[in-house]
Amino acid sequence: MDFKTRLEQYRNRINLALADLFEKNSPAILYEPMKYAVNIGGKRVRPILCEIFYRMFHGKERKVLYPALAVELLHNFTLVHDDIMDDDDLRRGNQTVHIKWDLSTGVLSGDGIVSLAYKVLIKEDFAESGSIIRVFTNGLLEVCEGQAYDKEFETRDDVSEDEYIKMIDNKTAALLAVPSAIGALCADAPSDMVGLAEKYGRALGLAFQIQDDLLDIAGDEALFGKTYGSDVAEGKKTYLSILAKKLLSPADLEIFNSVSGNSDAPREEILKVKELYEKYGIIELAEREAEKYIREAEAVIQAIPVCYDTGELKEFTEWMLNRKY
Amino acid sequence: MDFKTRLEQYRNRINLALADLFEKNSPAILYEPMKYAVNIGGKRVRPILCEIFYRMFHGKERKVLYPALAVELLHNFTLVHDDIMDDDDLRRGNQTVHIKWDLSTGVLSGDGIVSLAYKVLIKEDFAESGSIIRVFTNGLLEVCEGQAYDKEFETRDDVSEDEYIKMIDNKTAALLAVPSAIGALCADAPSDMVGLAEKYGRALGLAFQIQDDLLDIAGDEALFGKTYGSDVAEGKKTYLSILAKKLLSPADLEIFNSVSGNSDAPREEILKVKELYEKYGIIELAEREAEKYIREAEAVIQAIPVCYDTGELKEFTEWMLNRKY
Numbered sequence: 240m241d242f243k244t245r246l247e248q249y250r251n252r253i254n255l256a257l258a259d260l261f262e263k264n265s266p267a268i269l270y271e272p273m274k275y276a277v278n279i280g281g282k283r284v285r286p287i288l289c290e291i292f293y294r295m296f297h298g299k300e301r302k303v304l305y306p307a308l309a310v311e312l313l314h315n316f317t318l319v320h321d322d323i324m325d326d327d328d329l330r331r332g333n334q335t336v337h338i339k340w341d342l343s344t345g346v347l348s349g350d351g352i353v354s355l356a357y358k359v360l361i362k363e364d365f366a367e368s369g370s371i372i373r374v375f376t377n378g379l380l381e382v383c384e385g386q387a388y389d390k391e392f393e394t395r396d397d398v399s400e401d402e403y404i405k406m407i408d409n410k411t412a413a414l415l416a417v418p419s420a421i422g423a424l425c426a427d428a429p430s431d432m433v434g435l436a437e438k439y440g441r442a443l444g445l446a447f448q449i450q451d452d453l454l455d456i457a458g459d460e461a462l463f464g465k466t467y468g469s470d471v472a473e474g475k476k477t478y479l480s481i482l483a484k485k486l487l488s489p490a491d492l493e494i495f496n497s498v499s500g501n502s503d504a505p506r507e508e509i510l511k512v513k514e515l516y517e518k519y520g521i522i523e524l525a526e527r528e529a530e531k532y533i534r535e536a537e538a539v540i541q542a543i544p545v546c547y548d549t550g551e552l553k554e555f556t557e558w559m560l561n562r563k564y
Numbered sequence: 565m566d567f568k569t570r571l572e573q574y575r576n577r578i579n580l581a582l583a584d585l586f587e588k589n590s591p592a593i594l595y596e597p598m599k600y601a602v603n604i605g606g607k608r609v610r611p612i613l614c615e616i617f618y619r620m621f622h623g624k625e626r627k628v629l630y631p632a633l634a635v636e637l638l639h640n641f642t643l644v645h646d647d648i649m650d651d652d653d654l655r656r657g658n659q660t661v662h663i664k665w666d667l668s669t670g671v672l673s674g675d676g677i678v679s680l681a682y683k684v685l686i687k688e689d690f691a692e693s694g695s696i697i698r699v700f701t702n703g704l705l706e707v708c709e710g711q712a713y714d715k716e717f718e719t720r721d722d723v724s725e726d727e728y729i730k731m732i733d734n735k736t737a738a739l740l741a742v743p744s745a746i747g748a749l750c751a752d753a754p755s756d757m758v759g760l761a762e763k764y765g766r767a768l769g770l771a772f773q774i775q776d777d778l779l780d781i782a783g784d785e786a787l788f789g790k791t792y793g794s795d796v797a798e799g800k801k802t803y804l805s806i807l808a809k810k811l812l813s814p815a816d817l818e819i820f821n822s823v824s825g826n827s828d829a830p831r832e833e834i835l836k837v838k839e840l841y842e843k844y845g846i847i848e849l850a851e852r853e854a855e856k857y858i859r860e861a862e863a864v865i866q867a868i869p870v871c872y873d874t875g876e877l878k879e880f881t882e883w884m885l886n887r888k889y
Contacts, residue, residue: 269712324668343649354705380679387594
């Protein structure tokens with residue numbers, strides 16, 4: 240069976256198991272929006288990663304299922320509350336919870352999802368449960384810290400590359416490191432293997448986020464799901480915009496600032512920003528930074544002893560990072 | 565040492581330990597509002613209850629401290645998010661987090677507090693940790709359900725007494741049952757004792773909430789901290805207002821409805837509602853309902869074997885419930 244087919248199988252199993260979690264549906268005012276938020280979809284990358292590490296480290300008896308679902312719920316919790324904080328109306332083409340219902344429902348259903356995440360996480364008790372809960376909880380707090388840095392950066396014009404990397408490490412990479420480590424823990428892998436899994440997840444997350452920053456403007460418009468240049472129009476801090484603030488001449492920075500954050504900016508204005516990114520080699524710098532983390536992830540895979548079959552992890556890595564742009 | 569002095573000692577120890585949790589304070593945009601929300605104060609009833617059950621069941625080695633702090637954090641988390649949902653500006657005379665800062669900060673610092681609660685809860689690992697995390701997590705989800713019912717009731721005119729009791733059982737009583745059970749679990753008490761502790765906490769919580777409903781209008785104005793009749797002016801669902809909807813004649817209900825929810829209602833209008841409550845025996849009915857749960861809590865105390873000294877628990881119960889009104 241090829242990787243894409245197996246991926247689809249994993250995803251279907253996860254979606255079915257997630258649906259089962261919502262058999263209890265009263266009070267509807269709580270569980271309906273929770274279910275909606277979780278079912279809006281997404282690629283289920285995190286539970287799949289959990290499963291891949293679990294299998295690679297010879298996990299048995301499907302102990303990984305509930306922890307994997309818990310991580311997916313944790314991710315969905317962050318989306319519901321982030322959408323409130325960013326006042327986003329749409330998520331994957333659907334109305335966000337606080338828009339479809341109201342603010343209170345957004346706050347409360349996010350809280351409900353994180354509560355359910357813990358309930359699912361501890362559904363089955365086994366020897367590694369303590370460590371799993373610890374990794375999960377540290378991840379949750381780290382994501383809150385990452386979101387706080389992200390909010391803080393909105394008001395600052397002098398964010399450095401290092402600060403930006405730390406922020407996405409907390410906000411994005413942590414939520415790939417957590418399922419990687421938990422997959423290994425569920426399989427009762429040796430602690431150095433759990434460490435490698437965690438390290439892989441972080442590198443993958445950093446590479447993925449910088450690629451996402453690149454895709455906004457350097458990607459192929461036809462292939463790209465989001466609106467072309469929406470990060471630019473929203474004035475969002477990205478690895479590219481941070482470099483622009485640092486490298487552009489005063490005159491070019493003025494052009495950049497006139498477009499960045501102007502939600503009405505027409506396509507030709509957005510293209511001006513792309514030209515500036517190209518002129519200053521920013522796209523190349525960002526590609527190089529993403530490449531650095533891709534190499535890091537690959538080095539982790541290389542370091543895994545041959546008694547573990549890394550074939551599926553390699554395919555997953557390629558699938559995650561080999562996006563067209 | 566008398567009970568009040570011991571209570572003060574417990575409270576000081578808890579406040580010091582809570583302050584220690586905020587040694588880490590970066591990013592400040594996250595930890596400052598978290599610290600503020602936790603330090604606004606409050607009576608620390610929940611961790612004290614945890615401590616009382618722990619000591620009563622012969623707990624040793626101070627294993628109870630972190631779980632007790634975790635329950636206090638859980639309580640504070642609910643306050644921060646409830647204040648957003650109810651759009652309340654003040655909490656114990658201080659600005660609420662989302663007013664002092666902004667909405668995003670309110671949402672995020674609530675999330676941060678619940679994350680920290682879990683981090684503190686699992687700080688020390690011992691035999692009962694699994695059960696403690698389970699009780700804690702079930703409590704968290706139950707509180708979300710209670711808050712959902714509370715929100716739902718705002719839009720309904722036909723809430724029954726039973727539904728109201730279920731709502732406050734979920735929203736208020738659960739957060740007194742959780743520390744009671746956790747205190748017993750930390751002391752490694754037999755499971756039937758944990759059950760009694762949990763039952764006591766629920767009865768206490770129900771009695772306390774109905775007394776709180778009564779205090780709004782039937783209490784001694786001079787002794788009461790909140791604005792006299794504020795539940796009436798806000799049109800809040802209370803045990804009394806639910807009985808009014810059921811028992812009042814159409815003419816009296818019209819008077820009631822003209823005052824309830826009118827935030828500008830002058831004192832004499834509020835007093836009209838009080839008169840209606842008296843005329844229909846509603847105050848007495850509510851007192852009787854509170855009394856029922858007080859008796860239930862006392863019956864639990866009676867059922868505790870004599871090898872455990874219930875003296876402090878009795879004093880605590882009296883202190884909690886013997887409020888003037």
